[in-house]
Amino acid sequence: MKILQAARAKVHCAALVAAGIFGAASPVLAHHSFTMFDMTKRLTLVGTITSFEWTNPHAYIEIDVPDDKGAVKHWSIELGSPSILMQSGWKFNSIKAGDKLTLIVNPMKSGQAGGFLSTATLPDGRVLSNGPRQEPPPAPTQK
Amino acid sequence: MPAMKWKLLWCAALLPMVAAIIDPQMLHAQSASPPDFTGVWGIYRGGPGSDPKFAPPAPSPLVLKPEYDKPYQAKRAEQSAAAQRGEQLDNSSARCIPYGVPTMMSIAIYPVEFIQTPKQVTIISEAFSEVRRVYLDRPQAKIDDVAPGYYGRSVGHFEGDTLVVDTVGIKPAVSGYRGIPHSPQMRVTERIRMVSPDILHDQITIEDPVVLEKPMTYTVAFKRMAGDYEMVEFVCDNNREYVDEKGVVRLKLHDK
Numbered sequence: 160m161k162i163l164q165a166a167r168a169k170v171h172c173a174a175l176v177a178a179g180i181f182g183a184a185s186p187v188l189a190h191h192s193f194t195m196f197d198m199t200k201r202l203t204l205v206g207t208i209t210s211f212e213w214t215n216p217h218a219y220i221e222i223d224v225p226d227d228k229g230a231v232k233h234w235s236i237e238l239g240s241p242s243i244l245m246q247s248g249w250k251f252n253s254i255k256a257g258d259k260l261t262l263i264v265n266p267m268k269s270g271q272a273g274g275f276l277s278t279a280t281l282p283d284g285r286v287l288s289n290g291p292r293q294e295p296p297p298a299p300t301q302k
Numbered sequence: 303m304p305a306m307k308w309k310l311l312w313c314a315a316l317l318p319m320v321a322a323i324i325d326p327q328m329l330h331a332q333s334a335s336p337p338d339f340t341g342v343w344g345i346y347r348g349g350p351g352s353d354p355k356f357a358p359p360a361p362s363p364l365v366l367k368p369e370y371d372k373p374y375q376a377k378r379a380e381q382s383a384a385a386q387r388g389e390q391l392d393n394s395s396a397r398c399i400p401y402g403v404p405t406m407m408s409i410a411i412y413p414v415e416f417i418q419t420p421k422q423v424t425i426i427s428e429a430f431s432e433v434r435r436v437y438l439d440r441p442q443a444k445i446d447d448v449a450p451g452y453y454g455r456s457v458g459h460f461e462g463d464t465l466v467v468d469t470v471g472i473k474p475a476v477s478g479y480r481g482i483p484h485s486p487q488m489r490v491t492e493r494i495r496m497v498s499p500d501i502l503h504d505q506i507t508i509e510d511p512v513v514l515e516k517p518m519t520y521t522v523a524f525k526r527m528a529g530d531y532e533m534v535e536f537v538c539d540n541n542r543e544y545v546d547e548k549g550v551v552r553l554k555l556h557d558k
Contacts, residue, residue: 192385192390194384194385194388194389194390194551195388195389195390195551195552195553197388209558212540214539214540215535215536215537215538215539215540216398216430216536216538216540216541217540217542219540219542219556221556221558223558233556233557233558235542235553235554235555235556237542237553240429240536241534241536242412242428242429242534242536243410243411243412245534246411267553268388269388271555272555273553273555290411291411
């Protein structure tokens with residue numbers, strides 16, 4: 160708990176213009192859309208990892224985020240798959256429980272304590288993204 | 303100048319022209335061995351900084367028969383309306399069900415691995431670790447004799463530098479290209495060739511006399527992965543997405 164209180168976490172939302180950040184290219188998901196996440200908003204979470212799941216179809220960061228008064232809120236953050244993450248420098252042991260991280264996430268539209276990772280600042284200062292961007296495939300015309 | 307010398311000069315001048323009109327594929331067809339596609343190939347969609355001549359050409363129009371087009375369009379409208387509400391409707395991939403043929407050839411940016419031997423080409427997609435086998439120079443079975451599945455039965459042969467693959471036996475429940483429905487009569491024909499030493503094109507034509515007014519064709523382009531890329535395993539053992547009673551995809555959140 161000492162570690163959590165020392166994290167001095169900040170949580171704040173910033174509305175961003177979708178077209179500017181998520182234009183032609185999109186982050187990569189293999190098996191569901193981004194619909195449940197608000198890709199126009201970004202939230203900064205500073206806290207302590209409780210677990211890092213290097214799994215398919217997605218990896219997850221579980222993180223405890225204390226507010227300015229020390230009250231802790233737990234968040235589940237979805238990442239791409241290990242394959243996608245490796246293409247942007249992640250390894251299965253890049254982070255571990257107990258590490259303090261700064262995450263920028265796209266929060267869930269439902270308002271629940273969950274989100275989709277945009278970037279993570281690791282304890283050693285490296286900033287890793289949630290996989291490379293993906294160009295949309297060409298679409299056929301209808302009739 | 304003697305007449306014989308003039309004839310020789312004319313012949314020499316014509317040689318490059320003759321060479322130019324000879325189809326390079328024909329030349330390759332005469333060579334003893336087909337190209338080897340063995341290796342790991344990443345999805346190549348072109349975009350900024352890429353060479354447009356290697357990007358996949360635009361797909362052909364998608365024309366469904368009216369009785370299939372109406373429910374297809376209705377389903378798309380329903381999906382779009384749900385997306386506006388911030389919801390994704392139930393779909394097989396959210397349940398971690400594999401994509402099958404032909405969709406597995408192009409999943410996000412996941413690479414595919416070709417392993418080619420004289421009798422078989424094996425294609426492995428990193429996403430969901432899907433595997434398909436193309437048996438070379440064997441006759442295709444009748445559609446009704448192939449057990450319906452995700453990968454059906456694929457046979458192939460080389461036409462010059464192009465591997466032509468014929469696949470039948472994809473069961474209708476398998477999610478189709480862009481979600482289009484298909485019948486047991488669907489036939490998938492692929493023409494796979496290297497358009498440069500490091501760019502591979504898979505031209506995919508879907509024929510379905512029951513669902514489609516006419517065949518539709520799209521192309522997936524690949525670029526050879528740099529270095530000795532090692533395929534990453536993909537076992538879907540931590541799927542936190544689930545489908546609720548209203549048919550909406552939800553995400554399980556943990557509380558610690």
